[in-house]
Amino acid sequence: MSNDLHNYPTPSVTVDCVVFGYDGTTLSVLLIQRKEAPFESMWTIPGGFLWMEETFETTANRILATKAGLQGIFLEQLYTFGAIERDPRKRVLSVAYFALVNPSNYQVVAGDAAHEAKWFPLSELPALGFDHQEVIQVAQQRLKAKVIYQPIGFELLDEQFTLTELQHLYETILEQSIDKRNFRKKILETGVLKNTGLKRTGVKNRAPELYEFNKEAYQGKVNFSLF
Amino acid sequence: MSNDLHNYPTPSVTVDCVVFGYDGTTLSVLLIQRKEAPFESMWTIPGGFLWMEETFETTANRILATKAGLQGIFLEQLYTFGAIERDPRKRVLSVAYFALVNPSNYQVVAGDAAHEAKWFPLSELPALGFDHQEVIQVAQQRLKAKVIYQPIGFELLDEQFTLTELQHLYETILEQSIDKRNFRKKILETGVLKNTGLKRTGVKNRAPELYEFNKEAYQGKVNFSLF
DNA sequence: GCAAAAGTGTTGTGTATACACCCATGT
């Protein structure tokens, strides 16, 4: 860090969030349709300017609350994007975060600055403003890499879930199919799942057992790793 | 990203670099002794303000060239630190990078803004200004994690090196000892090493064979992984 | 009783680990 603090011009700084959601079938990203230039009426990930009295996390939470109606969700810093021309108006840095939410717990609503807030499957993204396509791509890579050595996937599911649902989530994130017996063996022997003893009823087949994520059992676990 | 571009106050942004060096024995970090307040005469990692026409990488290279005499080295973005009070003067964000260099290829020299530029072994760091102790800690974790799935360690060595030297580097980074035969087996079967056919002479024991990193062989290799 | 998904073990294959001696060189 430089010693002097002469008044160099300073860039604007935004916090932008890649919010992943999973509806039981598809992995989606939350996008917002812009009302104003630049990129008017195009889609972008939700973001906004950092205020001087805010940490990045505070900004991210404010943005997600006001622009999409999301509160208190899992957030992690992804990368900071700083290409000189990434905003056509002036120099704007973007500290990108990624987030995982269970869409059924929230009703996304567009804030003032947006026409609409909507979930888009990763495979059907519209044209995106700024460098947000790249941001999403980096986020997806990170999610893929991360899910195998940290039990973060649970953020995307209901509190109680079946092993088949969990497996399908992993298959969706990793974009590959997984052997059922091997998956169950591995995930159970990590010890992070708690069998609730309950079963999901009302399905038109054998009632599957419901599990929960056991946060305490994970704390301090060094060797969580699937595959 | 927000639609409106009202003139919010903007934070200052610095790029700070954790530069690792390895002298054949010890893993060290390059530090600079400050001339001015705050943290006058304390040590910090080299850094400086981002200029409006610079990318982060450009800034990092400028800083390293002017403050420490280093040029064209391996750089990777680490994390962005934004705690509100991390600089006592005003709001300053730090986009941190980490770098790997072979100290014997460079003569570090203090620039104008520093009393001195000096290598400190990781185990003997002085009291550090700002939040730089945390930054170094994060960088060390990253280096540890990264070295096992990407062949970045070579940046720290001479162009030609012996397997024993390479092993010792890995042991130093990972802070654990490694079985010699297993290490050789694994690193050789990755295929990223090229035996030069030369031997290091003038040592007071059997002349060891010299290897080089084979960049072409690594390109496109998906499965580089040690341990 | 049929359709549909849940649940369950074993075996082979490959990878990781542990381990000890001879070789080449300089002094």
Added chain:
DNA sequence: ACATGGGTGTATACACAACACTTTTGC
């Protein structure tokens, strides 16, 4: 000849991958 680090192979344990049938439930 001796001291120093260089260089090499095998046996065992463990982890991973492949694989098919029975059970439960709703209709």
